[in-house]
Structure formats: C-alpha cells, structure tokens
Amino acid sequence: MQNLFANLPNSLPAELTTVLAESAHIRIERIVSTGNSSPAGYWYDQDEHEWVVLLTGEASLRFEEGETLIMKPGDAVLIPAHRRHRVDSTALDQPTVWLAVFYSS
C-alpha cells in the first residue's frame, strides 16, 4: 500500500512525477507541484487522453483555445489527446497534488 500524501516535499525545482501503476494502455501518476507552473509559452500536446483530479492545493489550468479552470480539491477534468493546455500556476502555500490517468482510446 502506498499513500499519495506521504513524504510531500515543500519545495521543488520542478514538478515531481511518480508512476503509481501502468500497463499497456494506461499510466497512473501522482504529480506534485510546489508553486511550479509550465514553462512560459509551453503547451502540453499529448498523444494520450488525460483524466486528472486535483487532490490538495490549487491550480490554474489553461487551454490554448481560451478556457481557464481554477481547480480546487476534488476537481477533475478530462483532457482529450492533443487538447493543448498548460498549468499557469499552482498554490504557493502548500503542495498541490494531482492524480492523473493517461490512456489511449
């Protein structure tokens, strides 16, 4: 058994990604941010679908076509493959923990 909230770092130079489970078709990751954001001008453009839930902290998730989501604990969103997006900001006062499930169609 593992715990998603155990040993959370308080300060990270970049997002910390841990693969929790994977198979041929899926990959489950814990992602921890401590105020990190995507590099300026960078957009994620992924071959897989990503279903992601924010578990602790807060984040601003922006899509290239204009929508911005302010995500709080429990908020979940499906990001279809190749929907370009970026993390504009994450909470500065506490770690932001995401659980992401990447999968193919």
Place this chain on the structure above:
Amino acid sequence: MQNLFANLPNSLPAELTTVLAESAHIRIERIVSTGNSSPAGYWYDQDEHEWVVLLTGEASLRFEEGETLIMKPGDAVLIPAHRRHRVDSTALDQPTVWLAVFYSS
C-alpha cells in the same frame, strides 16, 4: 469539470458508483460508501485490474488469502485481476470516497 466531493450523500442503502471516464481499456469510477460493506461472505473476483485510492473516510479491505488493509485518506492499492477481496467495513461517521481505475492488461 466535476468535483469528486460534491453532493455526497450522508446515507446510502448501498455503495454509489459513478463512472467518471471510460474507454475501451479503462474505466474510472467514484465509489461512495456510508458505512456500507460487501455482503456477508461475498468476494469480488474481477476480470480487470483495479487500482484504487481512498480519498475520504476509512475502510477495511480484506483479501481472501488473509491480508487486511485499514485504508485512510491517500492510501492506494493495486488489486490484480482475480485477487479476491471484500470491503469489511467503511466509516460510519462520514462518507468514504474511493477513486477506482479498472483496466485490462
């Protein structure tokens, strides 16, 4: 965007399962228990692997071969296909929310 902790019922006659996302190879579910447990003598015996994390509440998860896990928020476990298991109990004083990812090899 959906929120996994929104509109949680306080009392349920049985577990409440909501499919959050699915494709050919995976299914992501929110499962809410309010003191519910598996029927007496019943063991889950699933064709798919299940990666499950407990998000709120508490539960006792028992495997037929003997192991019992007392799960608290953030605790996650991978249950391989056909590893027989049951939920012996869940918290009585608050809803227990699980996030489960079912997938094939």
